[in-house]
Amino acid sequence: EPEVTQTPSHQVTQMGQEVILRCVPISNHLYFYWYRQILGQKVEFLVSFYNNEISEKSEIFDDQFSVERPDGSNFTLKIRSTKLEDSAMYFCASSGDTNEQFFGPGTRLTVL
Amino acid sequence: AQSVTQPDIHITVSEGASLELRCNYSYGATPYLFWYVQSPGQGLQLLLKYFSGDTLVQGIKGFEAEFKRSQSSFNLRKPSVHWSDAAEYFCAVGLMEYGNKLVFGAGTILRVKS
Numbered sequence: 001e002p003e004v005t006q007t008p009s010h011q012v013t014q015m016g017q018e019v020i021l022r023c024v025p026i027s028n029h030l031y032f033y034w035y036r037q038i039l040g041q042k043v044e045f046l047v048s049f050y051n052n053e054i055s056e057k058s059e060i061f062d063d064q065f066s067v068e069r070p071d072g073s074n075f076t077l078k079i080r081s082t083k084l085e086d087s088a089m090y091f092c093a094s095s096g097d098t099n100e101q102f103f104g105p106g107t108r109l110t111v112l
Numbered sequence: 113a114q115s116v117t118q119p120d121i122h123i124t125v126s127e128g129a130s131l132e133l134r135c136n137y138s139y140g141a142t143p144y145l146f147w148y149v150q151s152p153g154q155g156l157q158l159l160l161k162y163f164s165g166d167t168l169v170q171g172i173k174g175f176e177a178e179f180k181r182s183q184s185s186f187n188l189r190k191p192s193v194h195w196s197d198a199a200e201y202f203c204a205v206g207l208m209e210y211g212n213k214l215v216f217g218a219g220t221i222l223r224v225k226s
Contacts, residue, residue, distance in 0.1 A: 004155075031212055033212075033213070033214075035214070041218075042202075042216050042217065042218045042219060043156070043202060043204075043214075043216040044216070045213040045214060045215065047211075048211035048212055048213055050211070054211075055211035055212075056210045056211025056212075056213055057211075058213075091155060091156065093156075095212065099144055099161075099163065099206060099208065099212060100146075100158060100161060101146075101158075101206075101212075101214060102158070103148075103155045103156040103157075104155055105154060105155040106154075106155050
């Protein structure tokens with residue numbers, strides 16, 4: 001069964017450093033998403049991406065964040081200068097034409 | 113603004129007992145509704161969805177949910193809970209006009225006692 005994969009599973013970084021979180025969506029999906037879940041809190045939408053452009057972003061997704069689909073398989077989330085409050089679990093998701101979003105296992109980001 | 117409310121933070125049921133997890137949403141149009149389950153340290157797995165049509169939807173693992181427009185609810189049910197159902201359950205509404213984003217509730221942690 002096809003699945004969304006994410007790497008790394010855990011990323012530790014120093015405050016102010018740049019991080020790139022990687023995702024491989026399901027191969028025939030065209031819609032891609034990033035969500036985050038701060039420990040003990042609800043899952044929050046960050047951004048959706050379709051046809052090589054952002055289709056929707058939340059107020060969390062400020063200028064420090066960017067997304068890219070650098071090739072035909074990967075979908076990345078970059079945080080340019082990490083802050084302590086960026087520590088969270090980041091989930092990638094993808095969907096096809098059924099509006100069902102399939103989630104990856106997540107990347108736990110720890111900012112020290 | 114669109115929102116999802118799960119009023120129960122924790123629920124404990126005995127193995128074999130029935131389960132109902134509550135979900136209410138606030139959304140002006142006809143919603144797309146979902147239930148996801150998350151085991152500790154894992155990602156989110158889709159249990160079931162409602163897009164249109166029959167208001168009682170069946171999902172995986174023996175779960176079902178009923179959409180009630182008059183109550184703005186989408187409660188999740190299971191007739192007989194198994195110990196492996198212990199997890200956190202999230203209700204979500206899909207906003208097609210906002211990039212298909214999902215708005216999640218705060219989650220309900222289900223504990224199963226033997």
